[in-house]
Amino acid sequence: MKEILSIQGLSKSYKNVRAIRNLDLKITEGEAYGILGPNGSGKTTTLSIVTGIIRQDSGFFKWFSEEPKASQRRSIGSLIETPHFYPYLNLEKNLRIICDIKGMPYGDIGRVLETSHLAERKRSRYSTLSLGMKQRLGVAAALLGDPKVLVLDEPTNGLDPEGISEVREIVLQQVHLGKTLILASHILSEVEKICSHVAILKKGELLADGPVKELLAEDEIIEISCDNNEALRQKLMGSSLVKEVETENGLLVLTLNEKVMPAEVNAFAFTNKLVIHHMLSRKRSLESQFLELVKEE
Amino acid sequence: MRRLLHIEQVKLLNYNPFRITLGIYFLAFSLGLFIYPAIDKEIPVISLSDLFRFPDVWLFLTWITEPYNILLALIIIMITTKEFNNHTFKTQIIFGLSRTELLLQKLLLVVVLSLFATLLLGITSLTLGLIYSYKLTFKIAMENTWILGRYLVSSFAYMSMGLLVALLIKNTALSLLTFLAMRVFVDPVLFLILREQEVRWYLPMRTTTQLTPVPNLIEIFERKINSAESIDESALDILPEGLPAWLNIMLVLLYTSLAIWFSHLLMQRRRFT
Numbered sequence: 001m002k003e004i005l006s007i008q009g010l011s012k013s014y015k016n017v018r019a020i021r022n023l024d025l026k027i028t029e030g031e032a033y034g035i036l037g038p039n040g041s042g043k044t045t046t047l048s049i050v051t052g053i054i055r056q057d058s059g060f061f062k063w064f065s066e067e068p069k070a071s072q073r074r075s076i077g078s079l080i081e082t083p084h085f086y087p088y089l090n091l092e093k094n095l096r097i098i099c100d101i102k103g104m105p106y107g108d109i110g111r112v113l114e115t116s117h118l119a120e121r122k123r124s125r126y127s128t129l130s131l132g133m134k135q136r137l138g139v140a141a142a143l144l145g146d147p148k149v150l151v152l153d154e155p156t157n158g159l160d161p162e163g164i165s166e167v168r169e170i171v172l173q174q175v176h177l178g179k180t181l182i183l184a185s186h187i188l189s190e191v192e193k194i195c196s197h198v199a200i201l202k203k204g205e206l207l208a209d210g211p212v213k214e215l216l217a218e219d220e221i222i223e224i225s226c227d228n229n230e231a232l233r234q235k236l237m238g239s240s241l242v243k244e245v246e247t248e249n250g251l252l253v254l255t256l257n258e259k260v261m262p263a264e265v266n267a268f269a270f271t272n273k274l275v276i277h278h279m280l281s282r283k284r285s286l287e288s289q290f291l292e293l294v295k296e297e
Numbered sequence: 298m299r300r301l302l303h304i305e306q307v308k309l310l311n312y313n314p315f316r317i318t319l320g321i322y323f324l325a326f327s328l329g330l331f332i333y334p335a336i337d338k339e340i341p342v343i344s345l346s347d348l349f350r351f352p353d354v355w356l357f358l359t360w361i362t363e364p365y366n367i368l369l370a371l372i373i374i375m376i377t378t379k380e381f382n383n384h385t386f387k388t389q390i391i392f393g394l395s396r397t398e399l400l401l402q403k404l405l406l407v408v409v410l411s412l413f414a415t416l417l418l419g420i421t422s423l424t425l426g427l428i429y430s431y432k433l434t435f436k437i438a439m440e441n442t443w444i445l446g447r448y449l450v451s452s453f454a455y456m457s458m459g460l461l462v463a464l465l466i467k468n469t470a471l472s473l474l475t476f477l478a479m480r481v482f483v484d485p486v487l488f489l490i491l492r493e494q495e496v497r498w499y500l501p502m503r504t505t506t507q508l509t510p511v512p513n514l515i516e517i518f519e520r521k522i523n524s525a526e527s528i529d530e531s532a533l534d535i536l537p538e539g540l541p542a543w544l545n546i547m548l549v550l551l552y553t554s555l556a557i558w559f560s561h562l563l564m565q566r567r568r569f570t
Contacts, residue, residue: 051391053569070395078391081570084384089311100304101392141392 034195083138352440370459
């Protein structure tokens with residue numbers, strides 16, 4: 001697989017804040033790569049550096065295994081934070097400027113405006129658009145020229161629920177077409193729905209990276225209760241059924257080992273002469289798992 | 298090059314403040330064509346129309362239209378700081394322009410506007426000269442046209458300085474104010490403070506205004522009045538002062554190169570978020 005972007009030892013500080021610290025990332029062709037982290041974790045700084053808008057303090061990065069050059073960015077579609085266009089120009093003219101920068105004909109403008117549902121507004125000035133429309137125009141601009149690589153920084157920011165699902169649909173479509181996607185987001189479900197790989201950032205440092213399935217694996221969690229919770233807890237701890245047992249509001253909360261079914265827990269309790277009178281499956285939300293990952297120092 | 302200019306053209310021709318300022322610039326120029334000859338009738342003996350004859354018209358119009366270059370510099374400041382305000386430098390970078398190309402884009406515009414200004418001055422001077430001259434020979438008409446070259450350098454220098462101020466300050470109002478203050482306040486005051494010293498002629502703004510010096514009006518009117526006693530110019534203290542022309546031009550070119558070099562350094566280091 002061809003290497004699209006590799007980042008090595010990248011660091012950047014703003015006055016007193018260290019935005020990113022010694023960051024390493026590698027993204028290969030065809031990956032949908034999510035960069036996940038809470039606000040201020042360095043996602044935008046990272047993407048701003050690789051798209052040339054800010055300079056790193058140290059470290060380096062390569063696009064397509066080559067030293068970074070402005071011309072490489074012409075084959076990348078980017079949306080960094082909020083889109084910015086000339087407020088007094090209409091949408092078509094704004095996109096024409098981008099075509100000129102990329103050195104491509106204007107023929108693709110109609111298609112991307114159609115994709116982002118802005119075709120009717122193509123003669124409107126950019127300043128007259130709503131926030132959500134501006135964001136969609138940003139996505140449209142990124143799609144101009146059908147680039148092989150998309151760099152999107154929080155593309156659903158400021159959109160209403162309908163807009164969010166529309167933009168996600170567009171992005172997913174690109175992923176299915178085999179495009180390489182680099183997506184920064186603080187919304188876990190977004191990364192989970194779209195991405196195949198993920199890097200988790202916290203305070204500018206890489207906490208973990210790898211395939212989404214491995215990193216964000218879901219554990220089966222159930223809560224149970226019987227007449228003698230303490231006895232059941234002891235028994236379960238000694239068994240191979242559970243990873244963890246916690247007591248919560250008079251209930252036992254079990255994290256099951258892989259491939260263990262709740263019915264097996266019930267059977268286990270029964271053979272130990274304990275009758276479970278409450279059992280509820282509680283899927284541990286990814287969100288809390290993500291928060292946990294980020295919380296750890 | 299053409300690609301960069303084309304991008305700039307799309308941006309500017311649709312930008313109202315640019316169109317309006319350029320309109321004002323045109324109006325100011327047409328003052329020379331219509332208004333000055335009209336007020337002529339008010340003044341006896343000395344006729345302003347003498348100034349519109351070849352070959353004096355070249356020097357005179359260059360001198361009176363020199364301040365219009367300030368307007369051109371203001372245009373450059375306005376459109377450059379607007380790119381910061383609208384964050385459109387950022388957009389242009391992420392879609393594939395280099396930082397050098399961003400600067401080149403503005404410098405190309407500076408070149409185009411200086412050529413345009415010089416052409417406009419040339420056409421205006423030629424028109425007025427043709428209207429007001431009695432004796433018309435090609436030689437007389439073309440005398441003094443060298444001043445157009447200086448005017449070109451002057452416009453280019455003004456706009457380059459404007460560009461540097463805009464890249465340095467980024468804020469539209471503050472940049473405009475700084476540039477105007479430099480031209481109408483800082484430079485004259487420094488010039489006064491340093492009135493005894495030779496160094497006053499080396500001030501950047503002063504060298505630029507000295508490119509298009511005050512024409513020798515006394516001499517022009519003398520020729521007209523044809524008085525027997527010529528006026529002692531040294532007594533009137535209006536003898537052309539300053540550096541030799543070649544040194545002055547070299548200094549302007551040096552300052553302009555420095556301004557462009559600093560602009561380049563700023564452009565390479567700026568954060569365009």
